[in-house]
Amino acid sequence: MDSSGDVVPRSIWLHEDTGHNQEAMLEGLTLFGEIRFGTPKPERLLQRMLHIATHPGDLILDSFLGLGTTAAVAHKMGRRWIGIEMGEHAATHCLPRLQQVIDGEQGGISKAVNWLQHIQKFKSVPARAARLARCAGHAGRGGGRPPRRIARPRRPAALEPGE
Template identity: 45%
Template sequence: MIIEKYRDNSRLARSVWWDKEVNSERGTVHLRELFGNKVFNFPKPETLLSRIIQISTIEGDIVMDYHLGSGTTATTAHKMQRQYIGIEQMGYIEDVAVERLKKVIDGEQGGLSQQINWQGGGSFIYLELKKYNQTFIEQIEEAKDSKALLQIWDQMKAKAFFKYSINLQEFEGDLEAFKQFEIDKQRKLLCELLDKNQLYVNLSSLNDADFACTEEEKKVTQDFYQIKK
């Protein structure tokens, strides 16, 4: 086990933790104290993540959570002097996780703070992936009528990445039938044409002129991935 290999004072962790310190109710209370109302369902408490981080890492290690949610992993890692990477696709990352990390830096005293005498400090960087097909999806969702959707379709034909199984000529030939559908079905059909593996610009396409990445975007990406020029 990791704790036996790397810790001088290692001890076996129990497989199941039943105590109240690690249930989601404690996480919910903490978030309510921070934001004044319920902003996330079933958030994990910092006391739970602190146990996991303590068992598996030492100060300075990188902790990664690719479903960041309410941000508990990041806030706990921050307080415990770990580096961290958090990934989240849902829009609430800006309103919950990012704002929560700002409060941690300001020295908020909920969760793990009093136990470890957290006084605030530190910093973090928030980045968004450069959109590609995701841009079309957002335009489709915001379209008010069929006319707007057909204009988006024209743009998609010129620039979008489609699923390999899609026959564009066949779809184009069925446009009159497409126009007869309710707008919700039209939105769904257009979204289904798009290759979901190309929602965002891939690292391998960073220098591809078709994606129009700015020099600043290239520099930030290269710094993040530690790519030598």
């Protein structure tokens, strides 16, 4: 350390704590029954990163969604998320993964964050569950929300003479 007082950050993340590529491959096999992506990340690694860098309710942007692992972990951790993926990959890879999370899948970090308990509480609110299901249905068509209806402006009421 020099006289400026700056400290070089040091940390070691062991695979026992954050997972490894083989674990991520097994998570993918459990979810999909096949290997769909060549470079998956373990959910525990993303959980560690999001825990350090964000708080519940924060917005996470993943502009290369891949299998949707970052969005899945963010969702389980109570973070909001935006995921971007090109073409059919969004519908064939990301949407099924995120639908499984919404349905309460128990892989990855689900047990560590009590995901089943959150899902059971969530399912007790039917209107919110229905809204999420509608949003998930639009994810493969370029967005996570249903299209909004734009109201036409109303004509002003005719004014009476003298007003």
